[in-house]
Amino acid sequence: MVEVKTILVMNITACLLLAVSLRAAINTPLSEARDELWLWLASLVTQAIAYTLWSFGETQDLAFYHIVAYSVLAICITLQAAALFQFFGKRLSRWWHLFPALLIGVLFSLAAGSATTIPIFAGVFFGTAYVILAAIAMQLGSGMPSAGLRLLVIGFSLGALSFFMRAIPVMVMPELLGGPVTSEKLLTGGLFLSFMVILLTSVGFLVLQKDRAEEAATKLAVTDPLTGTFNRRTFLELADKEIARARRRKAPLSVVLFDLDHFKSINDKYGHLAGDHVLKRFVQIAKMCLRQEDLLVRYGGEEFCLLLPETNAEEAASLAERIRGATEYSSFTITDGRAEKIIRITVSGGVAKLDESAADNIGNLVARADEAMYAAKAAGRNQIAVFPNNADFTSLTRSQRLLAVQPAPKPTGEPGSTQATQAIHATQASKPKP
16 A cells, blocks of 8 residues: 555645646746736645645654644645635635634644544544635636636545545544544545645646636637727628628618727827727727627727617617717816826717628628718718718708618719718718828
């Protein structure tokens, strides 16, 4: 049978090797989870210290080493709990790292003269602690399909078993004890299970980190890092699918193209950080007006494109008008030097609907919305224009709004007299700067 000292050395070696691996993972460029990795690394180091103290106790037969080892192991468990909380965006108070260790140190010192109390109390306490760790992992990771999470739960469950199997036989048959701590058979079995716990939980935690890094890389590839909206490439891919779905279901689909008015002057006057804040704030305002199925994308610079499935042009124009009004009457707080300043922002938008023609695509749809948007800017900004007439949506009556979203008749003479309609001919030759 394998000796207790051999398994202790195995556990110490496993802890230190995994700690070195985690230290290397912390240095990788893609690792953003440095805090929880440091916490888990610290838990492995403290666990190695605990097993080293147990080995001294086995050599010198001193209960003192075991009491200190159990106190250090309590810190190890609270560090693992803190790492899990940190991974899922929560915090564990630092007092939790000290209180269990101090409690164990005091209680075990008082029970040092009893041959059965320490094994029973240690088994029950740490077995329960591992059950709590498994429950924390399942609760925090509920709904998260991850192999790493399953490994953690299995590892913590084995940890609970390793301690309960030391305590329960002693509680039922105290004569099993062969020394001041526990019999060699019970200790060997428990330590071997602890070795499995070290491997399963640490590998599980690393798999969790890997899964999150892959998720972050995927998100970075499909979203705009500043605003969190989809990027242009992803938008075009999703738009093609939505257009195909709209054609199959014979459902309407519309696009709105927004452009923040005078955005360049904000960057020039207050700096690019202020401009970034304005972009993020506009996205927050727009999202409050949207449905879950609506798709908002940063199309380029200060331009945003909105894809609206199952929405006709009039409904899209009404939604765009709500966003325009919400933007106009919202406060944008920026930093001007060291002082904060509140500024007002307006936005212009163009609306276009999907044509029934099979040749229509997202490129043509955005181009029509872009044409209407620049007509709105040329007509004075801070308004929504609808293709093909490109008239200011809010200035139209109900019947005029319905007419505005119908296909334009072939021109037979001079265009209409509305300001936005007249402006479109100038913008086709030369678009004004935002």
